[in-house]
Amino acid sequence: MNTAGQTGAQTGRLSVLAAAWVVARRDFVAILFSRSFFFFLLGPLFPVIVAVLAGSVGSHVDQMAAQPAVGIVMTSADADAVVQARDSLSERLGTGLPGVVVLKRLEPGEVYDPAQAFAGRQANIAAILSGTPQAPVLTGPKGQIEGWSGGIAMIAAQAVAGPLAPWPDVALRTTATSNANDRAGRLRTAQTAQMLLFLLTMMLAGMVLSNLVEEKGNKIIEVLAAAIPMEAVFLGKLFAMLAVSLVGIAVWGGIGITLYLAAGSAVPHLPVPAVGWPLLIALGVIYFAMAYLLLGSVFLSIGSMATTVREVQTLSMPVTMLQLMIFFLASYAMTQPGTGIELFSVFFPFSSPFAMLARAAQDPALWPHAAAVLGQGVCVLLLVRVGAGIFRKRVMKSGQAGAKRKSHRARVQRHAPDVSGVAAQNV
Amino acid sequence: MTGNAAMPEGPVPARPFAIEARGLVKRFDGFTAVDGVDLSVPEGAVYGILGPNGAGKTTTLRMLLGIIDPDEGYRRILGAERPHDVAHAIGYLPEERGLYPAMKATEAIAFVGALRGLPLKEGRRRAHELLEQHGLGYAANRQIRQLSKGMAQQVQILGTLVHKPRLVVFDEPFSGLDALNQGKLERMMRGLAEQGTTVIFSTHVISHAERLCDDVAIIAGGKVPFAGPVDVARDRIPAQVRLETHSGDGPWRAALPADARRDGKTDGGAFWYFPLPETGIEPLLRALIEGEAGILSLSIERAGLHDAFVAIAGEAAARALEEENPEEMGR
Numbered sequence: 001m002n003t004a005g006q007t008g009a010q011t012g013r014l015s016v017l018a019a020a021w022v023v024a025r026r027d028f029v030a031i032l033f034s035r036s037f038f039f040f041l042l043g044p045l046f047p048v049i050v051a052v053l054a055g056s057v058g059s060h061v062d063q064m065a066a067q068p069a070v071g072i073v074m075t076s077a078d079a080d081a082v083v084q085a086r087d088s089l090s091e092r093l094g095t096g097l098p099g100v101v102v103l104k105r106l107e108p109g110e111v112y113d114p115a116q117a118f119a120g121r122q123a124n125i126a127a128i129l130s131g132t133p134q135a136p137v138l139t140g141p142k143g144q145i146e147g148w149s150g151g152i153a154m155i156a157a158q159a160v161a162g163p164l165a166p167w168p169d170v171a172l173r174t175t176a177t178s179n180a181n182d183r184a185g186r187l188r189t190a191q192t193a194q195m196l197l198f199l200l201t202m203m204l205a206g207m208v209l210s211n212l213v214e215e216k217g218n219k220i221i222e223v224l225a226a227a228i229p230m231e232a233v234f235l236g237k238l239f240a241m242l243a244v245s246l247v248g249i250a251v252w253g254g255i256g257i258t259l260y261l262a263a264g265s266a267v268p269h270l271p272v273p274a275v276g277w278p279l280l281i282a283l284g285v286i287y288f289a290m291a292y293l294l295l296g297s298v299f300l301s302i303g304s305m306a307t308t309v310r311e312v313q314t315l316s317m318p319v320t321m322l323q324l325m326i327f328f329l330a331s332y333a334m335t336q337p338g339t340g341i342e343l344f345s346v347f348f349p350f351s352s353p354f355a356m357l358a359r360a361a362q363d364p365a366l367w368p369h370a371a372a373v374l375g376q377g378v379c380v381l382l383l384v385r386v387g388a389g390i391f392r393k394r395v396m397k398s399g400q401a402g403a404k405r406k407s408h409r410a411r412v413q414r415h416a417p418d419v420s421g422v423a424a425q426n427v
Numbered sequence: 428m429t430g431n432a433a434m435p436e437g438p439v440p441a442r443p444f445a446i447e448a449r450g451l452v453k454r455f456d457g458f459t460a461v462d463g464v465d466l467s468v469p470e471g472a473v474y475g476i477l478g479p480n481g482a483g484k485t486t487t488l489r490m491l492l493g494i495i496d497p498d499e500g501y502r503r504i505l506g507a508e509r510p511h512d513v514a515h516a517i518g519y520l521p522e523e524r525g526l527y528p529a530m531k532a533t534e535a536i537a538f539v540g541a542l543r544g545l546p547l548k549e550g551r552r553r554a555h556e557l558l559e560q561h562g563l564g565y566a567a568n569r570q571i572r573q574l575s576k577g578m579a580q581q582v583q584i585l586g587t588l589v590h591k592p593r594l595v596v597f598d599e600p601f602s603g604l605d606a607l608n609q610g611k612l613e614r615m616m617r618g619l620a621e622q623g624t625t626v627i628f629s630t631h632v633i634s635h636a637e638r639l640c641d642d643v644a645i646i647a648g649g650k651v652p653f654a655g656p657v658d659v660a661r662d663r664i665p666a667q668v669r670l671e672t673h674s675g676d677g678p679w680r681a682a683l684p685a686d687a688r689r690d691g692k693t694d695g696g697a698f699w700y701f702p703l704p705e706t707g708i709e710p711l712l713r714a715l716i717e718g719e720a721g722i723l724s725l726s727i728e729r730a731g732l733h734d735a736f737v738a739i740a741g742e743a744a745a746r747a748l749e750e751e752n753p754e755e756m757g758r
Contacts, residue, residue: 013515014544022541030529219525223586225494226519227542229511 016235019228023236024243027211031244036207041248043203068126069099070138070148073117076105078132078159085133085158092167097151101125114139133159185271190334190361193273193284194354198327200245201291202320208241208296212303213312230388238296238384242289249285273361283360283369290376291353295323297380301387323350330354337362346372349379444503445470445594445625446491451500453486460486462649463500468627468642470593473620475636476629477736478646484629485522487646488598492519505594513594515544518587522598522629524580528572532558532582535571539586550589557585561611577604584612588619595619597628601635613639637732645739652743657732664730664738665702671723672696672715679718682711696723703727 014022031037072079079102086100103117103125114128114137127140129152136156138145158164215221215237224233273280298319306312326348333345333355345355346368356372446468453461461483468474478484490497493510505513526535536557537550545553558567563581571579580603587595597616601609616626616639630636636643637657644654653660670683673696687701704711708727715722 013512014542018544019542022538026527026538030527034529219521219523220527221525222489222494222521222523223519223525223539223583224542226489226492226517226521227514227539 014228014232016229016232019232020235020239022228023224023233024240027237027240028243031207031211031240032247037244037248040203040207040244041251044199044252047199067099068124068144069101070152071101071103071117071125071128073104073112073114073128073130074102074106074132075108079105081133081159082129082155085161086155088164089155089158092164097155098127098148100129100155103128133157186273186362187334189271189273189280190358191331193280193357193361194327194331194334197284197288197291197354197357198323200249200288201295202323204241204245204292204296206299206316207244208237209299209303209312209316211237211241212300213306213308225391230391231384234297234300234384234388234391237300238293238380241296242292245288245292246285249288274364275360275366279366280357280360284357286369286373287353287357290373290380291350293380294350294353294376294383295319297383297387301383301390304387304391326351327354330358334358334362347375349376352376443470443506444468445472446474446502446504446627448487448491448502449500451487451490451497451502453483453490453495454498460649461490461497464644464646464649464651466491466644466651466654468625470625471620471623472625472641473616473639474625474627475640475643476627476646477631477633477636477643477740478629479631479740482646482740483649484631484646485598486649488596488627488629492517492596514542515590516593518543518590518592518595520584520587520595520597520600522602524583524603526571526579526583526586528570530571531568532563532571532574533567535582536586536589539583540589543590543592545590553589554585557589558582561585577608580604581608584615592624594625594627597626599630600628601630601632609635633731633733633736643732645736645743647740647743650743652746653735653739660735660739661730661732664734666730667728668699668701668703668708668711669724669726669728670699670701670715671725672699673721673723674719677718677720679715679720682714682718696721 072082074082083100083102086097090097104112106112112130114130117128118125126144127138127148129136129138131137133156136152138149138152215224221233224230275283299316302315302319303312306315329341329348330345330351331354333339333342333351336342342355345351346359352372353376356369360369444467446466448464448466451461451464451466452459464483464487466476466487476484476487486495489495490500491502491504491510493504493514502508502510504510505516507513510517527538530538533551533554536554537545537547540550540553541547555564555567558564561581563578563585566574566578566582571582574582584597584600587597595616600612600616604612613635616628619626626639628635628639640657642654642656643660644651645660653663672679675695675697683699684701684704687699689697689699691698708725712722712725
């Protein structure tokens with residue numbers, strides 16, 4: 001047998017980074033050419049399909065449902081005056097006024113309880129207008145009539161006043177935007193960026209967790225742990241998935257840009273973020289990487305503690321919930337610039353990428369981003385170390401190690417070999 | 428590593444040690460899995476770690492390789508205190524075999540080599556060579572999931588050797604292999620030792636160790652009650668004497684040891700079995716001849732490693748139980 005031969009030739013000790021590179025390269029290639037990557041690429045399609053379907057169904061339902069209207073129970077003259085006033089005002093004010101339908105034309109002096117008008121009427125009558133234009137009475141559910149009272153008062157006043165007074169034409173001079181528009185637009189951009197970041201991070205952190213559990217299932221983890229430091233295994237896995245996700249983002253980005261160019265002016269104009277689009281995109285990629293690395297390292301630590309998929313699901317659920325809360329925190333903090341809560345979400349490692357990305361959309365200062373990325377990087381390294389430590393401490397137990405032997409019989413079994421037939425062998 | 432036990436100073440060994448460990452202790456959740464293990468494995472030796480299931484063999488190997496750190500004790504592997512510093516010179520086959528199912532055999536071997544610092548391209552070249560050498564060339568481009576369990580295990584064994592390590596550690600390497608492949612593996616291990624590679628393996632099948640090893644360590648209850656040459660272990664058990672006499676009884680019987688056991692009959696004669704007396708066989712022979720026992724045959728059988736293992740591990744078990752619960756044992 002001539003297998004090993006000249007020992008140790010052409011090999012040398014790998015540094016942590018070189019070892020991480022070996023793991024990352026294997027994982028990257030394996031994932032990229034797997035079916036799961038194909039489904040990963042399709043991933044964002046599902047929320048879009050659901051949103052489109054939900055929007056379309058919602059719109060259909062809206063169209064099917066008649067708009068609620070106010071039923072009029074007045075004398076003929078008053079009812080006509082109210083209807084005419086409503087139509088005239090509506091022409092000028094748009095759709096803000098409730099629709100009106102004459103339900104009953106009362107004879108002069110006739111007494112009628114407006115509540116009766118609801119019985120047996122069409123479902124879209126939400127309130128009844130009775131009395132006179134000078135003293136209108138609106139009958140209906142509290143929330144409904146309170147919302148309509150202003151509009152009904154205006155209609156009644158116009159019915160009393162008669163034809164509309166001539167209105168001066170307003171000259172319109174347009175500008176590209178206003179301060180209020182800018183702020184609102186940037187807020188929307190920040191919200192969108194945060195949402196994208198959150199969805200991507202959750203999707204990827206879950207994938208890295210499955211990857212580690214699969215590794216434990218394949219039982220190759222011990223081969224890795226014997227050859228290279230666990231920190232290198234963790235780093236390799238994290239960065240492999242990051243690289244995979246960047247490929248995914250490039251694919252999605254490419255498709256998005258193509259669709260944007262194809263759609264041309266049909267796409268709504270997106271508000272320009274405070275740092276500008278190129279920087280926001282660059283920071284988006286950086287913060288995505290940091291958010292993913294932070295969450296991924298936590299999930300890897302969880303994966304290192306768990307031995308089955310069920311255990312992983314149980315352990316990762318609280319972290320997912322926590323991440324959801326952190327996302328809500330960052331979203332809320334975005335609307336409260338300069339407050340304590342915003343500062344907290346900026347400094348707290350897990351919410352920091354979200355909060356800082358929102359900042360980039362709203363505030364042009366760049367130095368806070370450098371500081372934040374540095375801080376987040378340190379946290380990633382710490383978490384990787386902790387995760388690797390937990391792994392080495394908790395996972396590599398063999399056999400029944402960890403389970404205390406309580407019974408005498410169990411102790412005997414552990415200490416002694418099978419002695420059956422010893423006597424026979426000894427003679 | 429918590430190196431609170433210093434290496435004892437002493438004469439320089441004739442052969443340097445590939446592995447030196449002193450007082451290794453590992454506890455899991457309060458349970459002591461390994462309790463003060465000492466090991467010295469000379470370079471170029473085939474060294475067996477024997478022990479019943481759950482004795483602490485795998486935990487000991489994992490500590491030696493740096494997969495887990497000992498809670499107490501000291502280890503030095505190929506002269507390094509941190510095993511990962513010499514990982515490039517070590518090959519390891521864990522007890523729980525595992526390779527990536529979607530990887531091709533060549534890639535799997537090259538990947539294990541890459542983990543040990545072997546460039547991937549060179550790893551692929553050597554993987555092809557190794558597979559051809561071991562009659563697995565036809566499987567080079569097959570995925571691991573397409574191989575039988577035994578073949579996948581052979582691929583993993585080749586993975587432990589692809590970077591030409593100075594020390595190879597096999598944890599229960601024979602389990603899962605058929606008799607033919609077990610023989611092949613034994614030959615491979617001998618070949619490695621002949622080329623100067625240190626081979627250390629754990630097993631609970633003693634016959635492999637008996638055929639392969641110069642030295643063994645017996646682990647029982649997390650302790651090492653014996654470590655040393657196989658011959659010394661066998662000498663712990665007295666040789667067994669098998670005597671066949673023509674006469675079934677007579678004054679000569681007084682010369683037999685008190686624990687001699689009679690078994691079987693031959694026309695009034697008998698077979699006798701007893702441990703070789705400490706005084707040797709000659710005084711006994713003289714007494715038998717003088718007493719006209721009519722010796723038909725006499726053989727002395729040296730104890731096997733299996734018997735030595737059972738006796739040593741059994742003693743260790745009894746001692747450990749007594750230490751753990753003296754009252755219970757006293758009853």
